[in-house]
Amino acid sequence: MFLNLIKDVIKTLGEHGDEKYIKESEHADLTTTIAFKIAKERKVSPQEVADEIVAKITPRGYIGGAESVNGYINFFANYEFLEDTIEVILKDENYGSIGASGKVLIEHTSANPDGPLHIGHIRNSVIGDTLARIFRKAGFDVTTHYYINDMGRQMAITVLGVERFGLKDKKPDHAIAEAYISANRLLESNPELEKEVEELMLKYENFDRETERKFKEAIEKAMAGIKATMERINVNHDEFVWESDFIKNGYVDKILGFLESKGLIKKERAWIIELEGFDKEVVIKRENGTSLYVTRDLAYHLWKSEKFERIINVWGADHKLYGAQLLKLLDILGIKKPEIVFFEFVSLPEGRMSTRRGKFISADELIEKVKEEAKKIIVNRGFSEEEIDKISEAVAIGAIRFDFLKVAPEKPMVFDMNKALDFERQTASYIQYTYSRACSIMRKCDEEVEFSPELCEKTERDLVIILAKMPYYIYKVVNEARPNIFAEYMLHLASKFNEFYRDYPVLKAEGEIKKNRIAIVAAVSKVLRIGLELMGIQAIERM
RNA sequence: GGGCCCGUGGCUCAGCCAGGACAGAGCGACGGCCUUCUAAGCCGUAGAUCCCGGGUUCAAAUCCCGGCGGGUCCGCCA
Numbered sequence: 001m002f003l004n005l006i007k008d009v010i011k012t013l014g015e016h017g018d019e020k021y022i023k024e025s026e027h028a029d030l031t032t033t034i035a036f037k038i039a040k041e042r043k044v045s046p047q048e049v050a051d052e053i054v055a056k057i058t059p060r061g062y063i064g065g066a067e068s069v070n071g072y073i074n075f076f077a078n079y080e081f082l083e084d085t086i087e088v089i090l091k092d093e094n095y096g097s098i099g100a101s102g103k104v105l106i107e108h109t110s111a112n113p114d115g116p117l118h119i120g121h122i123r124n125s126v127i128g129d130t131l132a133r134i135f136r137k138a139g140f141d142v143t144t145h146y147y148i149n150d151m152g153r154q155m156a157i158t159v160l161g162v163e164r165f166g167l168k169d170k171k172p173d174h175a176i177a178e179a180y181i182s183a184n185r186l187l188e189s190n191p192e193l194e195k196e197v198e199e200l201m202l203k204y205e206n207f208d209r210e211t212e213r214k215f216k217e218a219i220e221k222a223m224a225g226i227k228a229t230m231e232r233i234n235v236n237h238d239e240f241v242w243e244s245d246f247i248k249n250g251y252v253d254k255i256l257g258f259l260e261s262k263g264l265i266k267k268e269r270a271w272i273i274e275l276e277g278f279d280k281e282v283v284i285k286r287e288n289g290t291s292l293y294v295t296r297d298l299a300y301h302l303w304k305s306e307k308f309e310r311i312i313n314v315w316g317a318d319h320k321l322y323g324a325q326l327l328k329l330l331d332i333l334g335i336k337k338p339e340i341v342f343f344e345f346v347s348l349p350e351g352r353m354s355t356r357r358g359k360f361i362s363a364d365e366l367i368e369k370v371k372e373e374a375k376k377i378i379v380n381r382g383f384s385e386e387e388i389d390k391i392s393e394a395v396a397i398g399a400i401r402f403d404f405l406k407v408a409p410e411k412p413m414v415f416d417m418n419k420a421l422d423f424e425r426q427t428a429s430y431i432q433y434t435y436s437r438a439c440s441i442m443r444k445c446d447e448e449v450e451f452s453p454e455l456c457e458k459t460e461r462d463l464v465i466i467l468a469k470m471p472y473y474i475y476k477v478v479n480e481a482r483p484n485i486f487a488e489y490m491l492h493l494a495s496k497f498n499e500f501y502r503d504y505p506v507l508k509a510e511g512e513i514k515k516n517r518i519a520i521v522a523a524v525s526k527v528l529r530i531g532l533e534l535m536g537i538q539a540i541e542r543m
Numbered sequence: 544g545g546g547c548c549c550g551u552g553g554c555u556c557a558g559c560c561a562g563g564a565c566a567g568a569g570c571g572a573c574g575g576c577c578u579u580c581u582a583a584g585c586c587g588u589a590g591a592u593c594c595c596g597g598g599u600u601c602a603a604a605u606c607c608c609g610g611c612g613g614g615u616c617c618g619c620c621a
Contacts, residue, residue: 018561019561020561021561023561025564026564026567027564031564033561033562033563036562036563036602039601040600040601045601046563046601069564070563070564071563071564072563072564112621149621151621152620152621153620153621154620154621155621243621269619270619271619272619278617279545279546279617280617280618283618283619284619285619286619287619288619290619292619292620292621293620293621294621297621316615317547317548317614317615317616318615318616319616319621320546320547320548320615320616321546321547321615321616321617322616322621324546324547342547342548344548344549344614344615345614345615347614352614352615377583378583381581395583406555406556406557407555407556407557408556408557410548410549411548411549411556412548412549412613412614412615416555419554419555419570422570423583424569424570424571424583425554425555425569425570425571426583427568427569429583430569430583430584432583433581433583433584434583434584436581436583437580437581437584438580439581440580440581441580441581443580444580445580480560484556484557485557488556488557488558488568491557491568491569492568495568498584498585499585501580501584501585502576502584502585502586503585505579505580506580507579507580508579508580521580542581543581543583
């Protein structure tokens with residue numbers, strides 16, 4: 001809805017209607033700073049220009065009025081806009097869609113199957129999964145991928161570890177991690193075992209059946225655990241793609257042929273490509289004839305480009321240089337390039353995490369701890385055991401997801417367990433609580449719903465405007481791939497509703513006023529529910 | 544050493560791309576609000592050299608240059 005308001009402002013402004021200079025404002029529903037730009041060119045005061053523009057324009061569509069203040073041109077929505085907003089929200093189950101279309105691939109998480117997901121992976125999952133949810137809502141046909149790096153050195157070491165130390169009887173991904181960590185220790189004190197690792201890798205790439213069986217078994221164990229964790233935090237993948245598939249299906253050969261035909265490959269002993277603008281050359285085939293990660297990844301991207309219109313990868317910032325090289329190579333080959341969403345590392349107060357060294361906080365551990373803390377809060381509220389478990393699980397998962405989601409991807413994070421467990425600062429439960437407050441009102445009334453914009457007080461009007469903005473934020477996330485701004489939006493909405501809740505009684509109101517407020521509460525609860533769902537956070541009706 | 548990212552009240556963050564209306568939230572501190580729709584809520588007070596120094600501009604947290612601090616990358620690893 002808000003997007004329509006922006007369109008109407010652009011129409012109203014005519015030749016001065018540039019989206020870049022149209023902004024949200026605390027002084028108006030929308031404002032433009034275009035007069036400042038024009039004033040600069042003409043060397044006159046912005047106020048003059050703004051006055052001049054306002055005098056000329058005729059408000060169109062949803063624009064109820066325009067004013068010139070200090071060089072800003074402010075726009076206000078009319079009653080019709082408010083009315084249509086509530087109507088659309090109450091009627092449209094798919095509120096938030098912006099009518100986008102096309103096939104989009106989002107690859108995220110893709111953690112090596114050598115242990116459980118840790119809190120760094122969670123950041124990737126949460127960003128990726130939330131983007132997927134929001135893109136879907138926008139209207140895109142989204143497919144999500146988890147790319148399983150089954151061909152790496154770390155997998156060979158894992159297999160070695162499983163062979164030497166076996167697997168303990170615990171959650172399979174944790175058991176795998178233990179074997180992997182032990183194998184790394186063993187390797188450190190016995191460097192001669194390197195040969196064994198190399199041999200495993202070589203055999204795997206050459207499809208030695210027995211080796212394949214061992215790898216597959218270890219990987220599937222790890223993935224079973226990883227999948228269980230992801231399911232718990234509401235992270236879904238449509239497909240799990242194995243790196244080795246791209247050797248088997250011929251795409252690696254295809255990409256090598258492509259590169260060769262472009263005359264890019266320098267065949268020394270290994271196959272090397274020199275890339276303009278990069279210090280180091282890229283090796284795409286080892287001396288022993290095997291492929292490298294980048295080779296298979298190029299093949300994967302060729303495959304992606306054939307099937308999808310838009311490709312998004314969610315990667316850790318440590319892959320930035322690699323990503324730039326990949327994009328450059330794809331560019332040279334004329335293959336559709338992915339958009340890469342980089343996120344900075346999550347570290348612990350004592351330093352960076354490492355699965356190999358066993359220095360990490362697993363997602364499972366975090367979930368359990370946060371859940372215990374959440375339970376403490378509701379244990380004396382008269383809920384049944386079952387309800388307590390359900391609510392604390394929903395609250396814990398919400399808290400974890402929101403904690404990662406609300407921080408801009410480019411910000412490095414230092415994870416603090418005490419803060420993760422502090423429910424005073426948990427903003428997800430604030431939104432969930434706000435939703436259950438709205439639900440509580442809805443449960444207690446069965447009156448008619450009838451929205452009357454002219455009856456709205458300031459807070460109520462503000463609230464409706466915020467409701468109207470949800471599709472606009474979806475539009476922004478889809479364009480900027482920054483899901484944190486959606487989290488911000490949801491907080492803003494919840495906060496405004498709580499203000500309304502305090503000042504405007506619903507059940508005690510009468511007549512038209514009551515019907516009007518019920519309409520507002522109904523719309524708010526719906527938008528909160530949809531918004532929470534988009535963040536992968538459960539909307540709970542009682543807490 | 545070079546590339547990239549980050550540096551905003553005591554703490555955690557938003558705002559920076561497309562410069563403009565008093566730099567916004569939350570936590571923490573202090574003070575208030577439950578015979579009234581769930582107080583996991585609300586209101587108020589205190590608290591900011593927007594890392595530092597230059598520059599561009601009528602106007603800089605935002606753009607440019609130079610520093611400082613932290614992170615990260617620079618494998619015939621993935």
